[in-house]
Amino acid sequence: MKAQQKKERQSMLSAMLLLPFALSVLLAQLILSRFSDSLLSLSDSAHTLSLLLVLCPPFILSHSQCLPTYVRLRLPTLFSFLSPLLLSSLSFSLTLGSLGRFVHPHHPHRPVLMFAAGVLGLGFNAVFIAATGAWQETCLNLTGETKRRWLLILRLLAFLTPSCLLLASSLTLHLTDTDSPVLHYIDPALCLVSIAILVTSVYSSMYENMCILLQAVPSCSDLCGLKKDLEILCGPEGHHDLHVWALAPGHGVASLHIHCSGPEAYQVFLEQAQILFKRHGLSLVTVQPEFGAPGHCNLACGPSCTQHLCCDSQVLEEKVIVPTNPLP
Template structure:
């Protein structure tokens, strides 16, 4: 029976099994995609302002959020190469999470601005230059296609795949802006501009909400959503020579880098090198957990442990 505990315990004589799960690879592709996306977001914002198109402004905001996502991915790849220091023993990987949190809050502010402006334009429609909107939206769509092609032909890392999903989502914003421009150019129906800007702001809101949740989960050191802590405990407890697993903690250091610490009751300390090696192999193979800290304890000594420390998991 596996046992887990959510308390924090500090013990001496701990064995460490460390496996580096970096974000190496794809850094140059991410940086190039970042400059293309960020540069055109500025162009689109200027065009949206002078053409009077809220759809272009909202799409510029969406491209800005994608630029931030690409920037965070590039930052993660760069930080992964920075060595730890005596003061920052995990390195500076958490800066990525703080930047993501700031980005999410910024996106919420952008969505609020677009929503207020759209409602105002429904009440008082403004003149929009449909031809300008159409041309700029077509260029934006081509830029997004080019960035997606660049990312898809780069190294297949977790960060580049996530960035590619952001860019694919941004294509919808460019298509919405293009549709608004065409409708206004051929029909002169101005409400389509704020209507489609609300659609784009909805895409931004979904991304912002997901990003905020992921950042808060990391800062609160919650168990990553893709990991089943019960199954991890069972896999460790199933190793021959292990009597129980307790004080099990799993948290995220940064995107793609998960850490684990646990105490393992073993029947014979002589078996510990084998148990540790097998534990490390199971964790990296079955759960993609590479930063592991394990503490062995003699199973016979668990009877003397205070009852409040152990909390058995019911199966």
């Protein structure tokens, strides 16, 4: 627990230091892209803006200690969903701008400014990767699932690709003849390549966080297998109202109702259920006990509460309501 709290404090400190740096880099990239008239430079600034949103939750949480635990867990997920969503919308606008450049072609000017923007973006992305631990996460998952491994490598390459393409484009414009008509299409073509890589790399993250916000069943949980294990543990009719969702990535939770003969049986089931749910990737489980045998009344409160009932249960079962004016 202490190691996790120390890691969270380090993450908040890194985000608070990176946030003003990211704002400065974004402002500089926008100015340089404006003066150089480069769509590729503008796509790099859009990527910087998406990373800026990822840095906002630690800054907000560090200045809002009174937020409930549920909100503190959900806030990074919300911004992790908004970041690729904003990047996708900006990429659509840049795609239209790039297609317009093919209709009315002209090459960017001032390649030196493009080169400066590329160096600035490459430096910021390298610092972001080192500060947030993205490189360590990729290395740790290299032996994991093949699909997830390639998505992580693609995400890591997407950090560096826009800036590298911008550097290559600026050097090409600086070292070749600017009157060549081919140079008119380099910037929009590379911009489309950059957009394709960025959108592809963030799609899995956007989909995962969207499912978490919609409280879908986590992909790592086998719901059918969980139900079978619960039937073995407490019988087919021993549980109901099973709900499985995730508060944050890697933080799956579940809740269910069970029928128990008494408090001792409930404690035994709770200990076994915690082990069972952890085996299915669910770190937190809430179990609502219902004492007594399954039936119309699952809460055996004893004769002392009979006088507090509004009517007899046997009367309720036998009572038939017949409408006085039945419909034709």
